[in-house]
Amino acid sequence: MSSHATAVDARGLQVGYRNGRDAVTILSDVDLTVPTGEFLTILGPSGCGKSTLLRVIANLLDPLGGQISVLGGAPEVARRSRKTGFVFQDATLLPWRSVLQNIRLPAVVGGHQAQPLSDSRVAEIIDLLGLSGLEDRYPSQLSGGQRQRVAIARALVDEPDILLMDEPFGALDEITRDRLNDELLSIWRDTGKTILFVTHSIEEAVYLGQRIMVLGANPGRILNLQDLRAIKTETNACKREDPAIVAEIAAQRELLARAS
Numbered sequence: 001m002s003s004h005a006t007a008v009d010a011r012g013l014q015v016g017y018r019n020g021r022d023a024v025t026i027l028s029d030v031d032l033t034v035p036t037g038e039f040l041t042i043l044g045p046s047g048c049g050k051s052t053l054l055r056v057i058a059n060l061l062d063p064l065g066g067q068i069s070v071l072g073g074a075p076e077v078a079r080r081s082r083k084t085g086f087v088f089q090d091a092t093l094l095p096w097r098s099v100l101q102n103i104r105l106p107a108v109v110g111g112h113q114a115q116p117l118s119d120s121r122v123a124e125i126i127d128l129l130g131l132s133g134l135e136d137r138y139p140s141q142l143s144g145g146q147r148q149r150v151a152i153a154r155a156l157v158d159e160p161d162i163l164l165m166d167e168p169f170g171a172l173d174e175i176t177r178d179r180l181n182d183e184l185l186s187i188w189r190d191t192g193k194t195i196l197f198v199t200h201s202i203e204e205a206v207y208l209g210q211r212i213m214v215l216g217a218n219p220g221r222i223l224n225l226q227d228l229r230a231i232k233t234e235t236n237a238c239k240r241e242d243p244a245i246v247a248e249i250a251a252q253r254e255l256l257a258r259a260s
């Protein structure tokens, strides 16, 4: 776990893309402090810049302006020391490698492997993700949910302090997604990691997040940050049918309708 109190701190951050001399701003005036250990979910209309923001935090893209620090330093330092792990929507597994080999691969985000992974640590993570017995299978022999589990396992073996998850369960059926939501919450409770989780599902955002951030488009900005702790237990648990949760989903739906 990290000794930094703040996982992500952005001040007047501006993100977008450079094309030669031109720059296209996608999000501006992003002021955001994510304390270490927080579970933050991120909602916003398609194309508003959710993935772009995660890319900047992961140091896969330089910001256009403003300030951003990750675990108290430059995003590059966090990436190089493998403190940030990324899980994408489509599990980016190598099809010609087995589950075990995929998990042992250096993750997508990161520099060199700091130290070789111990077999017992890898076994622990395989067990944690319910992948025991599937180690020798190839990605084509797995269900969508199993592939996402492998992608999460792969992000976890580096023991990153911050997990950036970009619609990781977006392609899964609802039952599988609900199950993985609960597994993710339990991993989060056990490990104390900071999680920034992008989703297009309002229900999922409310169910998972201690806070929800809604991004808006035209101009791209933070539209709303809502603290959900008051309607959840201390361990960030809730019941989907709880009236307060149902009301929050409706409120977020309304916000989102105004976001594009």
Ligand SMILES: Nc1ncnc2c1ncn2[C@@H]1O[C@H](COP(=O)(O)OP(=O)(O)O)[C@@H](O)[C@H]1O
Binding pocket: 017, 026, 044, 045, 046, 047, 048, 049, 050, 051, 052, 053
């Ligand atoms: N590599 C890129 N170069 C230029 N523009 C891009 C690039 N990637 C994404 N964009 C544009 O940036 C905007 C935000 O994209 P993205 O962050 O992927 O949105 P979201 O994840 O919220 O759906 C979109 O308009 C998209 O077309």
Ligand SMILES: [Mg+2]
Binding pocket: 050, 051, 052, 166
């Ligand atoms: Mg995206």
